[in-house]
Amino acid sequence: MEWLNNQNPVLLALFATLTTWALTALGAAMVFFFKEINQRLLNTMLGFAAGVMIAASFWSLLAPAIEMAESSSKIPAWLVAALGFIGGAFFLYLADRLIPHMHLNSKDGESEGISTNLRRSILLVFSITLHNIPEGLAVGVAFGAAANGINNVTLLSAIAVAVGIGIQNFPEGAAVSIPLRREGLSRTKSFLYGQSSGIVEPIAGVIGAALVMYVQPILPYALAFAAGAMIFVVVEELIPEAQSGNHKSTHMATAGCIIGFVVMMILDVALG
Template identity: 55%
Template sequence: MIDYIETLATEIGPVKSALLATIFTWLMTALGASIVFLFKNVNRAFFDTMLGFTGGVMIAASFWSLLNPSLNFAQDIYPTIPWFPVAVGFLVGGLFIFGLDKFLPHLHINFKKTETEGLPTTWHKSTLLLLAITLHNIPEGLAIGILFGAAAQGLDGTTVAAAVALAIGIGVQNFPEGMAVSMPLRRNGASRWKAFWYGQLSAIVEPIAGVLGAISMIYMKNVLPFALSFAAGAMIFVVVEEVIPETQRDKYTDLATLGFMVGFVVMMILDVSFG
């Protein structure tokens, strides 16, 4: 199966491969949002556990899929200072999301309307929640696109299988994110279709970011260590600033922590097995 996927990806090219992979992650978000057709509420213990799982997947992907390959490439491209592009890319990635976080009005899951971040606004709580998840998805799409672009360059340590593994891991953790938008909307009186629409819409940015990431790798091979570590820094910022705090606001912190550990192990196994 993996051989078939690698052959297919080679035939259609990195940009289309990244597009298909990120469409998959978007569809997983839509699948999570579709739960609103079956239930109006989700058990908080389950929800916090899945949020923890999301954080674990993102942290593992940041190292195994992005930072580790970035260090390997930097040793070949910048042998005298291999740490420099990785460190710079990582910090710039975090600062990029920091900037968006400060300017884009948004509201994290499980937070009150009075805890809205970004520029002051009168936007509805559901819109702010949607923007928070959208902000969360930008680095995920970039990471997938960059990895497909790197694999297409034939660089050691990057394979189509590794890019597919990353897409699978991110797709799995996108499932609860879809619920995280649609369920609150439904509880606040929105129709099932409206709640579903906004839930799936939160991940539509991933195919866009994925395509941009793949294109950047085609034309800027020498910046690969920067690009990989940039995506890693952006994802780490999201986990520490957003995902982890969201799991620590109720009595299910231990379950969320266990979910985090399981998510980390699942993503590590996927990346090591297929990478």
């Protein structure tokens, strides 16, 4: 652990997000074994991802942002957290409006963002890519905060964020590649498209860590920003998609969300 503490936080964030990307690829590789994915299982996985992101948003991002603002900012801590949180949500709102994408349960012609003639498969990948922007940002900001010695944000808690994001990336990768296979793509193309949805995580992670390392006054805002972006994704996309289908599958989605929240909470509290 002492060796890790002496490493550059930006490099640690890069390695951590490369690992979360690898877990996305591992999940996407499930397409080589399965062509179909049970709707109840898919809803459960999406619910689990939502639970992880909700828990990470508070335990790993918002709470440390408020604590840091209380000790270092002349602006009221609640205002710092609110501004950062709203900023993150608004950033994802703009991305949602501008980047062409399509949800897993959308029908042809129901794409969002700017008009495009891109294939449905590409639009599905773009949808999951939107999820991964705040996830990578959260990991990077967490490592940057740990390097700055912020209370309640240790290297272990930053690792907990990466582990939690990585755990939910595995089913998310499968949730992309297997539906693409059902759309008629080959197994290889489905895998390549599925894993490519996670490529933005290392990019966002490095940017997040570098920003808070070299522009330290923005750290509490950055933490809250990442939280707002993640909650936007949860409410805008993950929960609606997880609640599709009959009442039995929606119950499974709710159970998955609760389990995901508990897993992430335990990781953060135990390691933090």
